[in-house]
Amino acid sequence: xxxxxxxxxxxxxxxxxxxxxxxxxxxxxxxxxxxxxxxxxxxxxxxxxxxxxxxxxxxxxxxxxxxxxxxxxxxxxxxxxxxxxxxxxxxxxxxxxxxxxxxxxxxxxxxxxxxxxxxxxxxxxxxxxxxxxxxxxxxxxxxxxxxxxxxxxxxxxxxxxxxxxxxxxxxxxxxxxxxxxxxxxxxxxxxxxxxxxxxxxxxxxxxxxxxxxxxxxxxxxxxxxxxxxxxxxxxxxxxxxxxxxxxxxxxxxxxxxxxxxxxxxxxxxxxxxxxxxxxxxxxxxxxxxxxxxxxxxxxxx
Amino acid sequence: xxxxxxxxxxxxxxxxxxxxxxxxxxxxxxxxxxxxxxxxxxxxxxxxxxxxxxxxxxxxxxxxxxxxxxxxxxxxxxxxxxxxxxxxxxxxxxxxxxxxxxxxxxxxxxxxxxxxxxxxxxxxxxxxxxxxxxxxxxxxxxxxxxxxxxxxxxxxxxxxxxxxxxxxxxxxxxxxxxxxxxxxxxxxxxxxxxxxxxxxxxxxxxxxxxxxxxxxxxxxxxxxxxxxxxxxxxxxxxxxxxxxxxxxxxxxxxxxxxxxxxxxxxxxxxxxxxxxxxxxxxxxxxxxxxxxxxxxxxxxxxxxxxxxxx
Numbered sequence: 279x280x281x282x283x284x285x286x287x288x289x290x291x292x293x294x295x296x297x298x299x300x301x302x303x304x305x306x307x308x309x310x311x312x313x314x315x316x317x318x319x320x321x322x323x324x325x326x327x328x329x330x331x332x333x334x335x336x337x338x339x340x341x342x343x344x345x346x347x348x349x350x351x352x353x354x355x356x357x358x359x360x361x362x363x364x365x366x367x368x369x370x371x372x373x374x375x376x377x378x379x380x381x382x383x384x385x386x387x388x389x390x391x392x393x394x395x396x397x398x399x400x401x402x403x404x405x406x407x408x409x410x411x412x413x414x415x416x417x418x419x420x421x422x423x424x425x426x427x428x429x430x431x432x433x434x435x436x437x438x439x440x441x442x443x444x445x446x447x448x449x450x451x452x453x454x455x456x457x458x459x460x461x462x463x464x465x466x467x468x469x470x471x472x473x474x475x476x477x478x479x480x481x482x483x484x485x486x487x488x489x490x491x492x493x494x495x496x497x498x499x500x501x502x503x504x505x506x507x508x509x510x511x512x513x514x515x516x517x518x519x520x521x522x523x524x525x526x527x528x529x530x531x532x533x534x535x536x537x538x539x540x541x542x543x544x545x546x547x548x549x550x551x552x553x554x555x556x557x558x559x560x561x562x563x564x565x566x567x568x569x570x571x572x573x574x575x576x577x578x579x
Numbered sequence: 580x581x582x583x584x585x586x587x588x589x590x591x592x593x594x595x596x597x598x599x600x601x602x603x604x605x606x607x608x609x610x611x612x613x614x615x616x617x618x619x620x621x622x623x624x625x626x627x628x629x630x631x632x633x634x635x636x637x638x639x640x641x642x643x644x645x646x647x648x649x650x651x652x653x654x655x656x657x658x659x660x661x662x663x664x665x666x667x668x669x670x671x672x673x674x675x676x677x678x679x680x681x682x683x684x685x686x687x688x689x690x691x692x693x694x695x696x697x698x699x700x701x702x703x704x705x706x707x708x709x710x711x712x713x714x715x716x717x718x719x720x721x722x723x724x725x726x727x728x729x730x731x732x733x734x735x736x737x738x739x740x741x742x743x744x745x746x747x748x749x750x751x752x753x754x755x756x757x758x759x760x761x762x763x764x765x766x767x768x769x770x771x772x773x774x775x776x777x778x779x780x781x782x783x784x785x786x787x788x789x790x791x792x793x794x795x796x797x798x799x800x801x802x803x804x805x806x807x808x809x810x811x812x813x814x815x816x817x818x819x820x821x822x823x824x825x826x827x828x829x830x831x832x833x834x835x836x837x838x839x840x841x842x843x844x845x846x847x848x849x850x851x852x853x854x855x856x857x858x859x860x861x862x863x864x865x866x867x868x869x870x871x872x873x874x875x876x877x878x879x880x881x882x883x884x885x886x887x888x889x
Contacts, residue, residue: 291662291847292645294652298754301745322874326881359743359763366723366742374856377746378722419870426869427862431720431855432749438855441862445869453873474880482876561749568844571851 290564297433299561306357308554310350311425312547314384315452316459317346318422321391323456324398325415327464327471335472336411337398338463339456343414344395347388347421376428380421387421390414422452429557435497435567436560437553443490444553450486451549453479454517458542461524461535469535473524476542480521483549484514497566500556509552516545595826597713601728609732610775611834612784612792613800614706615807616846617819619791621647621704625659628786632771633658636759646702652847653707655759658768659783660707662846670701671816696815705837705846706792708783709734709755709768710823713831714854717747717756717767732797732834733770741765752830752852770834797834804838816840822848829853 290296300307324339355361368385372378390413397407426448430441437444453475460472487510491498501510520541527534560566594600598609629635638656643649646663653660711733718726718734725740726747736756743763747756756767771781779785784794793800801824811819818840823833829852843850 289842289845291664291845292643292648294847296754296844296847296849297752298654298748298757300749301758319873319877322877323881326877330881332881357744359745359758359765360741363723363740363742366725366740367744369740370722370724372722372724374719374859375722375746376859376862377720377744381722415874419873420866422873423866423869427859427866428746430862431859432746433716433752433852433855434749438858441858442865445862445866446872449869449873453876456877471877471880474883475877478876478880482872557749564844564847567849571849572844575851 290568294564295562296564296567297561299558300432300434302554303357304551304554304558306353308551309547310353310357311429311448311550311554312451312455313346313350313353314425315422315448315546315550316455316543317343317350317391318387318418318420319449319452319456320346320459321387321394321411321414321418321421323460323471323475324394325411327460327468328398328411330471332464332468332471333398335460335464335468338460340391340395340398340411340414342456342459342463343391343418347384347391351384351388376424376431380424380428383417383420383424387414387417390417419449423449429553432557433567434557434561435570436494436500436556439494439497439570440490443486443493447483447486447490447549447553450479450482451513451546454483454520454542455546457524458520458539458546461528461539461542463539466528466530466532466535469528472539473528473535476521476524476538480517480542480545483517487514487549496569497560500560500563500566501552504555504559506552506555506559509548509555513545513548513552516541516548520545595713595831596732597715597728597831598730598732603728603730606730606732608796608798609834610770610795611711611732611797611800611836612708612770612781612794613804613836613838614708615791615793615804615838616703616705617807617811617816617838617840618789619661619704619706620789621661621663621702622788623650623661624786624788625706625783625792626650626657626661628782629659629768632774632782633769635766638760653709653753653755653767654757655762655766658708658766662703662705662707664703664705664841664845666701666703666841667699668701669696670698671696671814703840703845705839706783706787707846707848708835709770710753710830710836711768711770711834712854713826713834714857715830716750716752716854716856719854719856719859720746720750722746729772729775731770731772731775733772733775734834735769735772736765736767738764738766750855752849752854754847768835800836804836807838811838829857 320339320343327335367381393410426444429437457476523538528538598606648663741764780794784792823836826832
C-alpha cells in the first residue's frame, strides 16, 4: 500500500450509487444551460448596447437571444419522457420547484426576446421593441441563473454541495457567451462592451470555479478528473484565450474578434457540460454521497 | 385523487404533520412501515407481492453475483428491494436451550448468557422501500404537481400528470424514484394507496412471513421500534439501531423507517440524508445576487471606458 494516497474508509452496497443519477441527456440539458445562459445574458447586453448607441451590437445580441431560447425550448421538450405533456408544468405555480418557476419564467421571457429581436432586425414597431427589450433585459438575468438553482436543488453532491457558488459560475459563464456572440456579430467599433465583458466574465468564472471546488471538498475531484476535468480545463483555456484575443488583436481585426468570440462561446459550453459531467460522476460513486454525510453526522455528534 | 399538490407554507419545512401541512383537513392518522431487518429472512415475498398487486413490470432477470440479490436496487420497476450483505462478522443468536447466565464466553457485548456470538460469518437481509419522507424532495421539486401528499401522509405519483421531466430522480436523497424505460414517466412505491383507501394493509406487509415489515400508524410504529431496539440491546445485539425514525433528521423523519444491524451505507442507505429544498431559499438568494451582478457587470462595460465610435 506504499505510495498510494490513503482513502477514507467506508462501506457501500456492492459499490452501487446511493442516489439515482439524473436521467437527463447531457446534450439536451447541459446544452440548454449553455443556450439559456447565452440568451439571458445577451438580452442584458442587447439592452445596454442599445442604450449606449451601439445598434449593431444590440441587433446581434437580441437576435442571438431569440435563436438561443428557441433552440432551448426544443431541447427541453425533447428531454421530457412524455414531450406531449410539456404544458403540464403550467397547470400549477409551485415555488418549491425551480423547474416549475423556470417554465413560467421562460414563458414570459421568450415572447419578450422574440419581439425585441424582431423589432431590432426589421426596424419596425420601435416602441414595442423598446418595451420588449426592457422586459427581456429584466427577465434575462433570471433565465441565466435559475438553472444553477435547478441543478443545485437535487441530492447530487457536486451540484448541491456547491449551491452557494453555482449561480455565480453560471452568471459568469452566461456573460462570457454573450460577449462571445457580440464579438462575432458586431463590428469592432461597437464591440467594446463585449470585449470588456469577455475579460470580466472570464475572470469571474475562474474565481467562481475555485471557490466552488474549495467548498465541495473531496467532491472537487469530480470537477478535476475524467471527462468533467477535461471539459473544465478546456473551458479555462478557451476562456482565457478568448478574452485575451478580444482585448488584443480583437480590438481592430474583425476576424480575430470573431475567433475570440467563438472561443468564448466554446468555453461557456464546456463549462456547462463540465458541471453536468461532474454531477453525474458524483452521483454514480457512493463515496461522494457517504463521505460528506458521515463527516456531517460525526461533527454533530 | 383530489389532494393538494404543494405544501401550504410553500416548502412546509417546519411541519411534522405532512398531510395537514399539504392542506388536508382533518386527515386520518399518518401511516407507514417499520421494517425490522433483524428478523428478515430474505424470502422476497414482499417484492413479489408488490409486483403482483401493483402490476409492476418485469425489469430484467439478471444473475448479479451480489449474494442472493438479483433485484439490485429500488427503481421504477422495483418498489421493494431485499438487500443481502455477507460479512466476516460473528452472528449473534439466542440459544433458547441454554440456562440463563451460561455461555457468555467472556464477550463483553453479550449481557444475557443465552445469546451466543458464533462463527465468523453473518448474513444481513433488509427489505428497502420508499421512505415517504416528512419533507419529500421528490414532491417539492416536481414541476407538474404529479407527485402529491395523500391524506395518509404518504407520497404518490399521479401517472396521468407526470410528464417525465425526471427532476424527482436526482432530488431523492435515497435513490428511490426512477424513470421507467420505454415509458418515460417515473414510478415508485405508493404505500398501496388503493389498499389504504379500503382499510387494507399494503401488499408487502401482508405477505411478509416474519413481520419484518410492519405496517401501522407511524406514532405507534415508532414506540414499537424503540422497544424492539431495547430488547435487542439487552440481548447483546449492540449494533442494532433505528434509521429514519427521528423527526429531527434532515428529512423530518421517514414514514417508512428501519431497524438496522450495521451502518446505513452498508445497506446502500445514505448516512445523513437531507431534503435538498431545505437549502432552496439560500440558493435563490445567491441566484438573485448573481443576477444583479450580471446586470451590474454588463451596465459597467457598456457605460465605462471608451465611448462608442461613430
